Amino acid sequence: MSSTIIENQAEEEITIDLSHNELRMQILKLTEQFYEKKWVKKDFVPGIDYIPVSGKTFDAEDLLHLVDSSLDFWLTAGRFAGRFEKEFAQAMDCKYSLLTNSGSSANLLALTALTSETLGERRLKPGDEVITVAAGFPTTVNPILQNQLIPVFLDVDIPTYNIDTTQLEAAISPRTKAIMVAHTLGNPFDLSTVKRIADKYQLWLIEDTCDAVGAEYAGKKVGTFGDLATVSFYPAHHITMGEGGAVLTSNAKLKKIVESFRDWGRDCWCDPGKDNTCGKRFSWNLGDLPSGYDHKYTYSHIGYNLKVSDMQAAIGVSQLKKLQGFISKRRENYQALREGLAELQDMLILPKETPNSEPSPFGFPITLRSESPLTRNQLVQYLEQNFIGTRLLFAGNLLRQPAYKNIPHRIVGQLTNTDTIMERTFWLGVHPGISDEMLNYMVEKLYEAYEKRRPS
Structure with missing residues (x-):
């Protein structure tokens, strides 16, 4: 008898004798054993072992969460995504956390949200200016260009490597509408000055917090000073999902706009697999659509699909x-x-x-x-x-x-x-x-x- 037949028979016998939950527990127990065998800790040998400048730090619990989620085969955002968004918002002292597929996408969503017509006179329009710096990662600046806006570059300070605020007020013109800068390598920029000037001239403020999760300024978490903030969960960052990111805000209107741009531009905010969260799915009257047009297929923005899988979120919950x-x-x-x-x-x-x-x-x-x-x-x-x-x-x-x-x-x-x-x-x-x-x-x-x- 071939080994394949024997294995198939064994699987059938296990399936008969054990419930799904019991099988899941066996799989997770074996997963933990696999982790211990696969990732055995070794002593560092100077001059032989490479010291990576960045990298993921994970344990058996992270792997267990990943496998547990995969067994559900719920491949888009699900139970772990919702849980992570709630817990991460609490950890960052914000009301809302919106998961996306990368920190770069988070930057794109945060900036693009400010172009929404629902913001009235404060919305960003092509040709408007956004103050930023040229010393940094490209995806802090790219969304400015991708939305046909004009980046206004200021120099940075050494050795903080953050925006030089001495000329910030002088940089403002009648077309300046926003400031979008990063906390460089986890070091907060001068939020006191930047926030004061942003408030004085009614400028939107986006904090790129991708490298600075958990940093504080004046006793408050970075990411809580601006209208929007962004985070990355790439393996190099403070916690990882492999790929992934988030947009943070405490503004309910901005939260809804970001969610729309992330989810195809739709007006509906139902979670994947859910219907009629608003209670009037077939009662809306929007745009030039027929009365009662299905809200799940009504679009208020020209958006994207930048969501995460629940398997990624499961790792995030553990991390x-x-x-x-x-x-x-x-x-x-x-x-x-x-x-x-x-x-x-x-x-x-x-x-x-x-x-x-x-x-x-x-x-x-x-x-x-x-x-x-x-x-x-x-x-x-x-x-x-x-x-x-x-x-x-x-x-x-x-x-x-x-x-x-x-x-x-x-x-x-x-x-x-x-x-x-x-x-x-x-x-x-x-x-x-x-x-x-x-x-x-x-x-x-x-x-x-x-x-x-x-x-x-």
Whole structure:
């Protein structure tokens, strides 16, 4: 008898003897055993094992949530998505959290929501201006261009790497309608000044919080100051779903608009698989549609489909339980690098927190001083050759990137520090997977690169 037949017979016998729930428990128990076998923890070997600059940190519980969700075969948003949105909103001190398929999509949805005709005179229209920075990740700026708006670029500060607010008010013109900037590498920008000016001129404020989950400014969570905020759950970030993101807001009207743009542009807000949540599915009179046209197929915006699967959300529910521990470890690693590299400050500019803030570090940025005998590329290559991962500060100066050569834009002041970042800045990892042994090796190799004795 073939092994396949034997296996099939065994499966049939199990199915007869056990209920679905009992089978599920067996599968989950085996999943936990699989995790222990598959991802055995190993000791770090300096100079042999690569230290990634970022990466997912997960445990058996995360894998169990993923498998548990997959057994439901509810492939779109379901029970885990709804639970995560509620719990994550609470964790971020916001009223609403709307899951989407990436942090980049979250940025697109947040900015695009402000173009909705339902916002009346405050809606963004083609040709309106949005203040931002060129030193950052492209998808903070891309939605501005994708909505036919004009980015207005300000320089950034070194060593906070955040928007230089000294010329913020001077950057405002009659066409300026919004500010959209990121908390760079988990370090909050000067929210006091930005919020004051945004309120004074009635500008929308979008906080790109993709790198800064859990960071605080003046004792409040970042993401709560703006009209909208965005988060990413890519593996490099504070918690992960593999892919995924969220839009945060405490404004009920903006929540409904974002949800519409995310879900094909529809006017209906029913969850997948649900009907008639509003109680008048066939009683609406909207646009030029026939009276009572099915609300599930009524569209108030030209939108997208940017939802997540419930399997992604299931991982998020599990990861969220560990968020505070992840943040604490990131802060410890960040501080260890700061203290360990203190004697190299004649060659390296170490990062500085924005006053009145408590960062939630995404990375540890370093800028080489002009006195450094090494170039940024030489130092980065040396570290990589010694199996230490590095990254540049994303696009450097976005306006020098090929895709942005001919974009419509306006610059206020000089982008001096932005160019410095492009030429002399990189960052090291501080994610929870980096151990004390790894940190010690990273510091040791930086001293070695400059041929300096490390203080004992």
